[in-house]
Structures are given as structure tokens and as C-alpha cells.
Amino acid sequence: MSNTPSNTVMGLKAFLAKAVTPFHAVKAIQNRLDAAGFVALETNTVVEPGGSYYRTANGSSIVAVRVGHNDLASEGIALAGAHTDSPTLMVKPKPEKTRQGYAQLGVEVYGGVLLNPWFDRDLSLAGRVSYRVGNVVKSALVNFEHPVAVIPSLAIHLDREVNQRRSINPQTDILPILGQNIDDWSIRAQLQVLIEADGGRVEEVLDYELCFYDAQQASVIGLDHSLFAAARLDNLLSCYVGIEALLAADGDTTALMVCNDHEEVGSLSAAGANGPLLTRVLQQLEPDPARYRAMIGASFMISCDNAHGIHPNFADRHDDNHGPLLNAGPVIKINSNQRYATNSLTAGYFRTLAQQCDVPVQSFVVRTDMGCGSTIGPITAGETGIQTLDVGVPTFAMHSIRELAGCADIGYLQTVLTHYFSRYQASNVEG
Numbered sequence: 001m002s003n004t005p006s007n008t009v010m011g012l013k014a015f016l017a018k019a020v021t022p023f024h025a026v027k028a029i030q031n032r033l034d035a036a037g038f039v040a041l042e043t044n045t046v047v048e049p050g051g052s053y054y055r056t057a058n059g060s061s062i063v064a065v066r067v068g069h070n071d072l073a074s075e076g077i078a079l080a081g082a083h084t085d086s087p088t089l090m091v092k093p094k095p096e097k098t099r100q101g102y103a104q105l106g107v108e109v110y111g112g113v114l115l116n117p118w119f120d121r122d123l124s125l126a127g128r129v130s131y132r133v134g135n136v137v138k139s140a141l142v143n144f145e146h147p148v149a150v151i152p153s154l155a156i157h158l159d160r161e162v163n164q165r166r167s168i169n170p171q172t173d174i175l176p177i178l179g180q181n182i183d184d185w186s187i188r189a190q191l192q193v194l195i196e197a198d199g200g201r202v203e204e205v206l207d208y209e210l211c212f213y214d215a216q217q218a219s220v221i222g223l224d225h226s227l228f229a230a231a232r233l234d235n236l237l238s239c240y241v242g243i244e245a246l247l248a249a250d251g252d253t254t255a256l257m258v259c260n261d262h263e264e265v266g267s268l269s270a271a272g273a274n275g276p277l278l279t280r281v282l283q284q285l286e287p288d289p290a291r292y293r294a295m296i297g298a299s300f301m302i303s304c305d306n307a308h309g310i311h312p313n314f315a316d317r318h319d320d321n322h323g324p325l326l327n328a329g330p331v332i333k334i335n336s337n338q339r340y341a342t343n344s345l346t347a348g349y350f351r352t353l354a355q356q357c358d359v360p361v362q363s364f365v366v367r368t369d370m371g372c373g374s375t376i377g378p379i380t381a382g383e384t385g386i387q388t389l390d391v392g393v394p395t396f397a398m399h400s401i402r403e404l405a406g407c408a409d410i411g412y413l414q415t416v417l418t419h420y421f422s423r424y425q426a427s428n429v430e431g
């Protein structure tokens with residue numbers, strides 16, 4: 001293992017520092033695409049071979065596509081997908097509380113948060129704010145950047161059984177503390193100051209979508225520099241490597257990367273995988289109904305979402321033969337009950353892609369006596385009819401405030417996706 005982090009790993013680290021919310025993630029991706037010559041795909045845009053386009057939804061989802069010179073009806077599209085959201089703590093509409101002189105904000109749990117690691121962390125706050133100027137409603141992205149809050153643990157002396165059993169009440173136990181005896185600390189007042197400091201004019205802050213995040217930056221760790229620790233690896237890791245693979249791809253293949261919001265809460269929204277964003281873009285690429293149906297039949301989708309690596313302290317939580325190791329390659333995720341979209345044909349094609357790139361591949365099946373999570377894969381397949389599989393980088397501590405992946409796996413996934421975006425041919429996957 002090299003002691004020098006790869007450009008991909010360092011690029012991911014820089015991206016995560018900007019992508020503190022889904023809105024900030026999409027903005028960072030949009031800036032990257034703008035710099036690469038992509039243009040906004042409007043409803044009246046005439047799509048041209050050789051063109052590069054993107055469309056956003058809600059400011060928190062994005063589709064990017066490079067149109068090749070191949071015939072879409074016969075050769076199809078190479079698609080990949082990921083999601084921009086991560087489990088977090090969202091600020092409530094009327095959150096201010098003062099208890100024992102401490103300024104606190106009420107929060108709502110978003111997604112399946114692993115709550116214990118949120119204690120004793122330096123927390124910052126970011127999101128989207130709507131405000132009024134005259135009769136016009138505007139919006140702005142905000143980010144306090146520096147730590148503004150903390151959720152302190154209760155001392156062990158006051159909870160002697162905390163190491164034997166700890167139950168967290170999300171209504172009462174996880175309110176962040178923002179300070180002590182502050183004169184004016186209402187969240188709307190703070191947001192107005194933040195927007196005006198950035199040059200905006202605000203008459204009234206109307207509403208917001210704010211979440212707390214870990215202010216600690218991502219790190220390459222380990223004596224051999226083989227591990228990557230960061231917040232929001234699920235699933236901004238896949239968003240980053242997918243976009244970078246799309247930009248690095250060459251050839252005549254039409255390639256598309258979609259990054260959807262709201263996967264952690266079911267994907268049923270205008271910006272989620274269960275919404276119309278992707279389908280509308282695909283219909284604009286091929287407006288003719290008969291050719292559109294042929295294009296769908298010729299296309300392929302790789303859903304990228306992190307997999308559970310086998311934890312050395314909890315190896316019994318995995319099936320004996322399906323415990324993925326960090327830094328041993330991307331994981332094909334399989335579930336007979338269709339929690340993942342993989343079948344033998346789509347898995348076989350991914351294995352072939354990986355072999356062509358000299359990238360190792362692993363498999364994951366959840367223990368039969370345990371429940372299985374899901375991804376945008378089955379939803380996208382059901383919405384579009386495109387043959388799909390689920391893959392992901394193996395990680396530890398999924399849904400924690402800080403997750404862990406292998407540095408080599410980040411590069412492995414980008415390598416395979418770049419090859420796929422460059423060389424996909426419908427004739428290589430005959431169902």
C-alpha cells in the first residue's frame with residue numbers, strides 16, 4: 001500500500017469539506033461541471049451529439065450527461081447513480097430553547113442516524129434559507145463553517161450503567177448547546193446576519209432547511225495510510241467518484257450520472273429517485289416514443305451506494321462467506337427480496353468490467369436472520385425499466401457522524417466507472 005494518498009482520495013477530501021449538505025454537494029458538483037464545459041439542460045434545449053449537460057432539482061439533486069455519437073436507440077446509455085443525502089440532525093421550525101441558561105436548538109432526526117457518535121463532537125450548521133426582499137422570495141446557501149454547537153455526554157457518575165445499556169431519547173437527549181446567556185441568539189437573526197455578511201439584503205428570514213454536521217475534516221489514517229475517515233461517506237463518496245469518472249471518460253458512449261436526494265428517507269419526492277427527474281432527462285435525450293423504449297432496453301445502470309465491510313470486532317454480524325474487506329475492491333450487493341437490484345446478468349457484467357480494469361470485486365449478502373437496507377437501485381430500475389445492479393465501497397460505521405472506508409477502494413470504484421462510461425456497449429450485456 002502506498003504511503004501517499006492518491007489524487008482521488010485528496011479530491012474526495014476537498015469535496016467533502018464543501019459538501020456539508022445535499023444543497024452544498026450539488027453546488028460543488030455544478031461548479032465542477034461548469035468548469036468542465038457542461039451547460040444547463042433546459043426544457044427547450046436541443047440536445048446535440050458531443051454535448052455535455054446537467055439538470056438540477058430542488059437544488060439538492062443533479063443529473064449530468066455527456067452525449068456521445070452513438071445511436072441511443074441501439075446502443076443505449078451507460079448510467080450510474082448515487083445519493084446526496086446522509087442521516088443527520090435537522091433544526092426544527094421553532095427550535096429555540098433556554099434551559100439552565102444554555103441556548104439550545106430543537107432538532108429532528110433525518111434518516112437512520114447512529115446517534116451515539118453525535119455526542120461530544122464539534123458541530124457546525126449549514127443548509128438553505130428562504131428570505132424576503134420586498135415581495136420577492138429568495139434563497140441562499142449558508143454555512144457557519146466554524147463549530148457553533150456541541151451535544152455533551154452525561155457524565156458516567158450520573159449514569160453508572162451507560163456502558164451496559166444506553167437508550168437515547170431523540171426528543172430530549174440530543175439538543176445541541178450553542179452557548180450560555182446569549183442576548184439574541186434566535187436562529188433567524190443569526191441567519192440574517194450570515195446572509196448579509198455575504199452581501200445579501202434581507203428584510204425577513206422566512207424559513208430554512210438546516211442540519212448540523214461534524215466540523216472535523218476528513219483524514220487519511222493508519223500506519224500505512226490505507227484508511228479514509230470522514231462524515232457523509234454514505235453516499236457522497238459515490239457522488240464524487242461518479243462525477244469524476246464521467247469527466248474522465250472518453251469514447252462515443254453516452255454516459256450519465258444521477259445524484260438524488262432523499263434516499264435515506266425513502267426517495268419519494270420530486271428530487272428523489274422515486275421522482276421524475278431522471279425520466280424527464282432521458283425523455284429529452286430521446287423524444288421519439290418508439291426509440292425511447294428501445295433506448296431503455298439497451299441501457300444499463302450501476303447504482304453506487306456503500307456496503308457493510310466486515311468489522312473485526314463484530315464478524316458474526318456477517319454471513320460467513322460474504323464479509324467484504326476494506327481495500328479489497330468494490331462490493332456487488334445481492335438480495336433475493338429485491339432490496340438491491342442486482343441479478344446474475346448485471347453482476348456478471350460488472351465483474352467483466354472490473355476484470356478488464358484489473359480491479360478486485362467482492363460480494364455481499366446480508367445474514368438471512370437480519371434485515372437488509374436498500375438503495376436507489378431497485379427504485380430507479382422500477383421507475384425506468386433499465387437493467388440495474390447495486391455496488392458499493394465497503395465501509396465501517398455506516399450512518400455514524402464519521403464513517404471509514406479504504407483508500408484503495410475509492411480509486412478502484414472510480415477506475416471501473418471511468419472504463420464503464422467510456423466503453424459501454426449494449427451488445428456486451430445480452431439478457
